[in-house]
Amino acid sequence: MTPPSALATDRLWSVVTAHRIAVADLLDGLSAEQWEQPSLCTGWTVRDVAAHLTLQQLGLRDALGTMRHWRGTMDRTIAHAARSRAAAWSTGQIAGNIRATADVHKPTLGVTALETLTDILVHSQDIALPLGLRLDLPTDAAAASATRTLTMRWPVPPASVRIVRRFGLTATDVDWSAGIGPQVSGPMSALLLILCGRTVVLPQLSGDGVADLATALA
Incomplete structure (x- = not known):
């Protein structure tokens, strides 16, 4: 990471x-x-x-x-x-x-x-x-939240975190990456949301791991 x-x-x-x-x-x-x-x-x-x-x-x-x-x-x-x-x-x-x-x-x-x-x-x-409204997330704050979500043990993270940990994540708008495995790239805000199980952001993601990630989260 x-x-x-x-x-x-x-x-x-x-x-x-x-x-x-x-x-x-x-x-x-x-x-x-x-x-x-x-x-x-x-x-x-x-x-x-x-x-x-x-x-x-x-x-x-x-x-x-x-x-x-x-x-x-x-x-x-x-x-x-x-x-x-x-x-x-x-x-x-x-x-x-x-x-x-x-x-x-x-x-x-x-x-x-x-x-x-x-x-x-x-x-x-x-x-x-x-x-259909927009409320942008600061990339540095989203990165800090994603790091915490990936690494925390308590409170118990959502089940989606255990799934996403099997993939390599790379942000496209800030210097942040985490994990190894099939690659998933996208805006930092989308990576934070996918960690929290919000599959609506899947269209914002790219990489050879996206299809498998979508299937696992479904």
Whole structure:
């Protein structure tokens, strides 16, 4: 792996702040119908994903409250918390909370700031892409997120990461590569999203490994 140097803490949080504001601005412009459209997260609407982004600074008391509604796995419990907030809050409250907490530089209990970064980068695309909207990702931040996603053991990465690790990845817009195996190249943002199982970006990728990657992810 030859990723760029680790993202400095001040740069990481400046990206998080700016991207939260950009997401809030995007949400402010959505119609009622767009809020209820499916996101890239299977079974989640745009509203559900946006509500999830209001849960990025959970402390001990918040985490204990979430655990009282345990649904058998962490993923299902998180989904329940997001959908509960989506049902309880108006769209204005959701977008307003994301904007109001944009400069809160504190990750949720049990994760690092890199998970907070990945959360806002990937979920912003979960909202924007299915609506045909564009919200660009900074390449240095996407590279840092991809490196973390490829190497982390906790939190447990998505199943897509185990698949993508079998391929050699090369970014075409920043000096970043990872892994060995059949080659897959593309923009850094697309590589981050494919690591997180978002197959909608497959048309942006090239290389002799793309067909096998698409089959494995399917």
